[in-house]
Amino acid sequence: MGFLLAQAGAEKPLLWVQDRMAILESGRIHPPGLPTQNLIHVEARDAKDALWTMEEGVRCSCLSAVIGELWGDPRTLDFTATRRLAVASERSGTPCWLVRLAGNANLSGARMRWRIASAPSLVNPLDERAPGSPAWDAELFRARGMPPGRWAVAHEAGRFHLVAASGDRTLGEERRLSA
């Protein structure tokens, strides 16, 4: 999640859409833990409402980004829906990320698709038993106009940097990004 936020601008508000299942399963966003407070949170009843909200948001150029979280594999989330989002996003210039929790990487019209899993954090310089700066294992498995790749990313002191890749790891949660 920090992975996404670092890519969003700060001066305009952020639209964060979660469907009810995503809130139940992986929690509601907690603004004190986020770098920006300037956001609008939408609790959608189901994937259909969430996608509608995202599309309304993406069409609007007054947002810094739109983030949508969907749980599982809803039927309404098909190729058409994702392609609509991608096209609308390119037209308005508002970045849009679709976060799929516990979903399968099925057909999608997204421009970039990432698979992101958490990785053991970096060593905490103050206390080696404590968790350090967060790290992720990010795999770009499909993208338009660029080769796929896999990186280990860490967030430290307010910026992202790549760290040395460290072996294979099981994929905890999968995320896919569009636009």
Add this chain to the structure above:
Amino acid sequence: MPHLAIERWAKSADCPPDSPAVLTVEGTHGLLIHAVTKAAAERGAHPGARLTDARALDPSLIAVQADPEGDSALVQRLSKWAGRWSPLVEVDGDGLRLDVTGVAHLFGGEQGLVRDTHRRFAQMGLTSRVSIAPTAAAAWALSHHAPCICGPDVAAPIAPLHVSALRLDSDTVRTLERLGLKTIGALIGLPRLALARRFRGGEDVVDALDRALGRKAEPLTAEPADQPPRVLLKLEEPAMHPEAPAQALERLIPRLACELEGRRLGARRLMFSGYRVDGSVAVAAVATAIPSREPNHLRRLLGDKAAALDPEFGFDAFALTADWTEELGAAQESLVEEPSGERELARLVDRLTVKLGSSAVRRPQPEESHLPERASGWVSALAKTEPILLPPMQRPQRLLDRPEAIDVIYATPEGMPRRFMWRRSVHDIARVEGPERIAPEWWRQPSSTRLRDYYRVEDSAGRRYWIYREGLIGDGRGGAPNWFIHGLFG
């Protein structure tokens, strides 16, 4: 509406029109008759008489308990419905009082207004007696005793009426009768000073007379301070097809926008009401985040809700009211046709709120509290938020709405957790940091609430959680402490 109670009952009970029925209320000495049907009246029953007396005259009377609350509720509903004739309607006992100043010409003059009123009440099976008079008291007196349309001179038509038409209490009326002053005309002829001296206590006769003759103002209490912008569309015939509300809205919105622009106002809340032929009103309402009078935006907000209005037996009038407005000067957004960010955002919020409900579209409003679930407050996105600086703490990016109980292996009594089980899967804790102790807020929570020791833990796969132990062993507030998972780090 002189026979409201009995007509309402007759309609709901579906009784034949010639049945001798009476409605009764509890009196001090047994049941009193409240209202009678025509058939019962012919057999000697009359309102105010005792039921036993009426039964003595005709034992075949049907007596039913009256329902004054239901009657007054109907009058209240009718007062909303009577908004079709005038925006100012006041419930006055069993009648309605309308301010028809400058309204009558819309219905073909005062005669036409009275005819229209009679006709519409008759369609609902209610008898109406309508009077139009320059003063409210005179209109009441005339409608109860001699319905007519009264010109600018009030004194002439009310002079022959009985003094009780001034709505004096019964003792005063009796005193006046004893003095031989049976009509209002007789009272008008008396010197004011003598009248005022004779009736000083209790009901003031001079006052009542002044109100009837227009020497003293009697404003309608229902009058709002400022008339909200309102546009009306009346249909020739009741429209029953489902597209009718949407089409009416199409025609009303530009007119309302014009009116708003003329008054330099922007709508914050809009009410679209459809008046049905049976006297009920269907209402669709929307609110906006910033004052707006842009027709396209308002149409988009109201469209779905208006289309969902059920015509039932048909609509015969529509009204669009901006019942909450704010100042909005004429503004040009920018030289190029590009809407400003703030306004655009407000419109987006409006659209989302209308579709998903105001409780689903929210902005964070931090609270000054150490408890994480209180610290992250939410308010409706339509409301304004005030930034509060929170102490820089390591907080998770996600919080579960309700902390979930987990099983934890830990070094008792206050050691670090080693392993926990959440949602049927076991997580080995690789790294842990804590505890961060958050004490209960004793000023608002019961004294049995236990403190929480929060730990940031990371399992072997690198997933980071925020878990807490509720209470300590031996803190006197329960047995062994329980563990909960409260948040997830993204």
